[in-house]
Amino acid sequence: MRLINRSPSRGGRLALAILPFALLLALYLAHSAQRLELNPNDKLLPSFGQMSAAVERLAFTPDERSGDYLFWLDTASSLKRLGTGLAIAAVAGLCLGVAAGTLPLFGAPLSPLITVLSMVPPLAILPILFIVFGLGELSKVMLIVIGITPILARDLEQRAREIPPELLIKAQTLGANTWTLILRLVLPQLMPRLLISLRLVMGSAWLFLIAAEAIASTDGLGYRIFLVRRYMAMDVILPYVAWITLLAWAMDYLLWRLTRLLFPWHEGAKA
Amino acid sequence: MSDKKGGTGAFIQVKNVWKQYGDQVVLERLNMNIAEGEFCTLVGASGCGKSTFLRLLLGQEAPSRGEILLDGQPLAAEPDVSRGVVFQRYSVFPHLSVLDNVALGLELPRAPFLGRLLGRSKRDAREQATQMLHKVGLDHALDKYPAQLSGGMQQRLAIAQALIMKPRVLLLDEPFGALDPGIRKDMHALLLELWRETRLTVFMVTHDLSEGFSLGSRVLVFDKPRIDPHAPGAYGARVTYDISLHDGHRTPVAADSLPADLAGPFQTAYQGA
Numbered sequence: 001m002r003l004i005n006r007s008p009s010r011g012g013r014l015a016l017a018i019l020p021f022a023l024l025l026a027l028y029l030a031h032s033a034q035r036l037e038l039n040p041n042d043k044l045l046p047s048f049g050q051m052s053a054a055v056e057r058l059a060f061t062p063d064e065r066s067g068d069y070l071f072w073l074d075t076a077s078s079l080k081r082l083g084t085g086l087a088i089a090a091v092a093g094l095c096l097g098v099a100a101g102t103l104p105l106f107g108a109p110l111s112p113l114i115t116v117l118s119m120v121p122p123l124a125i126l127p128i129l130f131i132v133f134g135l136g137e138l139s140k141v142m143l144i145v146i147g148i149t150p151i152l153a154r155d156l157e158q159r160a161r162e163i164p165p166e167l168l169i170k171a172q173t174l175g176a177n178t179w180t181l182i183l184r185l186v187l188p189q190l191m192p193r194l195l196i197s198l199r200l201v202m203g204s205a206w207l208f209l210i211a212a213e214a215i216a217s218t219d220g221l222g223y224r225i226f227l228v229r230r231y232m233a234m235d236v237i238l239p240y241v242a243w244i245t246l247l248a249w250a251m252d253y254l255l256w257r258l259t260r261l262l263f264p265w266h267e268g269a270k271a
Numbered sequence: 272m273s274d275k276k277g278g279t280g281a282f283i284q285v286k287n288v289w290k291q292y293g294d295q296v297v298l299e300r301l302n303m304n305i306a307e308g309e310f311c312t313l314v315g316a317s318g319c320g321k322s323t324f325l326r327l328l329l330g331q332e333a334p335s336r337g338e339i340l341l342d343g344q345p346l347a348a349e350p351d352v353s354r355g356v357v358f359q360r361y362s363v364f365p366h367l368s369v370l371d372n373v374a375l376g377l378e379l380p381r382a383p384f385l386g387r388l389l390g391r392s393k394r395d396a397r398e399q400a401t402q403m404l405h406k407v408g409l410d411h412a413l414d415k416y417p418a419q420l421s422g423g424m425q426q427r428l429a430i431a432q433a434l435i436m437k438p439r440v441l442l443l444d445e446p447f448g449a450l451d452p453g454i455r456k457d458m459h460a461l462l463l464e465l466w467r468e469t470r471l472t473v474f475m476v477t478h479d480l481s482e483g484f485s486l487g488s489r490v491l492v493f494d495k496p497r498i499d500p501h502a503p504g505a506y507g508a509r510v511t512y513d514i515s516l517h518d519g520h521r522t523p524v525a526a527d528s529l530p531a532d533l534a535g536p537f538q539t540a541y542q543g544a
Contacts (some may be wrong), residue, residue: 132350164361170333171364172350174436175380184375184386188366265416 008155009187046235054235056222074240078221082135082209085144086198089205093143093152094187100153101160103178111157118150123211130216140212147208148201152194159193162188170248192263199255202203206248276356282307282472283328283440289507290323290336296507297323301337303491306437308470309392311394312483315493320508321476324493325442328474328511329354341439352380353431359445362429363417370413372402376435400435407461423454427461434465435471443475459486 008016017245030046046054059071100110126143133139163186213222221244228236258264281304288301298320305311313321327331327339331347339346341353350356363372377396378388388396404410407427415424426446433441447455463486466473477483483490494513499505 002536036536140518166358167364169329169350170356170358170362170432171375171379173352173356173438174331174376174432175352176386180379180386185364262404263366263431265418 002127005132018167043234044233051239055239056231058236070219072223073111074219074221075243075247077217077219078209078213081140081142082205084143084206085209086148086202088141089145089149089152089201090194091246092149093156093197094190096149096153097156098160098182098186098190102156102182105123107157114150114153121263122147122208125213126212135216140209140217143208144205145213148205151201151204152197155197155200156190156194159190163189185220192259192266195255195259195262199252202248202252202255206244209246281305282309282342284340284343286337287474288327288334288339290320290327291335291356291507292333295504298327299509301510305489307472307473310466310473310486310488311475311491312487312489313474313476313478313491314478314491315508317478319493319495321493322444325444325474325476328440329442336504353438354442356442357426357429357433357439357444357446359448360473362446363425365417368414368416369404369409369420369500370397370400372417372428373403373435374432376432397494403431403435404428406465421454423450423458426450427457430462430465434469434471437469439472441471441473442474445476445478448478455482456481459500462486472492484516488516490516493522 010050028045029048034046035042035045036047047184055071059069065068096110096114101107101113124145126139127148129139129142129146129185133142168183169180171185176184178186209220210222213220214226215225221240225237276391283305283522285301285303285305288298289296290298301311301324313324319432322334328346330347333348336440347353364375367375374393374396378393379455381392382388387393401410401413401484404413407430409424409427409431412420412424417428429446436514459482462473465471475483475486490512491510492514493508494511495506495508496507496511
């Protein structure tokens, strides 16, 4: 049978999904054990025991100086910045996208501007943000907002243009004015797309967050990783990276569930 | 028909209407009067301006020359509640349930800020919408989304949605073009029943000649009487036959005095060469 016609069974699919993870894990454990055997103080590939000790120290023991649980403090700070940035960017991107994609008179000036702005590398203007907004929370949130708003706006503008003109005309024959047409037709149709776009820009948002935290911060997941780098504390860095990955995956999953829950019509309407 | 403006005559007057895009003339010198309650079917080959004419009636586009009067007044230059429309596709809102699709037409004109009604007026609107849906035979599917309906049911929904506005004119752009023949028969019966009940003025574009003749009380045939092979866009289409089918009197009447019309559509291709 040709390869293209062969698919795994249900159990086989699960096993195949786990396989690469198991291989990577085995590879890591083997190398880690090998290095630790040669030098018990090796820091590069810590064992699971060393990593769980580090997590125990950061997450479940109060810090000697401040009395905080650093792991949870970092997580809360980072999630707050990320959430604020994503929320502001979502609202701004939605407004810009709807205005530019629905109203030609607004699209004419907005559309080229958004396109050009989306080409500015956000990390290149990070110093400007620090100068303008200071080294506090605002500049970190602004980096996320500036980084992903143009992407969201461009995507939503495009989706708004893809709404069939027949629907816009139909709504006018049903007595809609421009405002109610946007409110009852364009916005509801773009909301599921906004959630999908948010999932797609989630990776960039994390990138901007960690970059900002690495440069100027006193807490946060990115801050901690770059702080302990000086001591080559891989036993802290690796659990932090795994935790960030888990958080990002969980947010992606929740947005996906939310889309299906709030907009049950969306799956069928695409057909 | 009682509220005709004195002297000006018909319900809809098309006066010397031209439509062109750049050098491309699509429609030329259209003149006609349509009485209220007429069921006009627009037939003709592809690209002969039937749908363009419908868009002019809808207000989606403006004529390049001439004017269209509705009840003696120039047509509004944008779509409004006086003219309902059903397209071949994309006529219903995918994010609203069947009931909300129809109730929307009652909500929008009364709620210019929120776009939705609340409380009792909302219940009334839904009650009215349910009755309308009952008429088109969709009362079993009130809570479904359009994507869960068959093509025929979606068009029933689109018709209900248009009729709830009590428009003065109903415009249909190949509404049954994508449906199975059997379903199409049912839709014809439904449409004729609703037309007899409401006495609406209907314009329906169709590719299907037999559909045009079996449904319409008046058939307008669009064709290009003159074609210049060196400049295909130089001449537009006109109504070459205007056939009244009232009360079984099926008398073809030539729309205007062009001899080409009398000579039959096949010879028109050589005119102007």
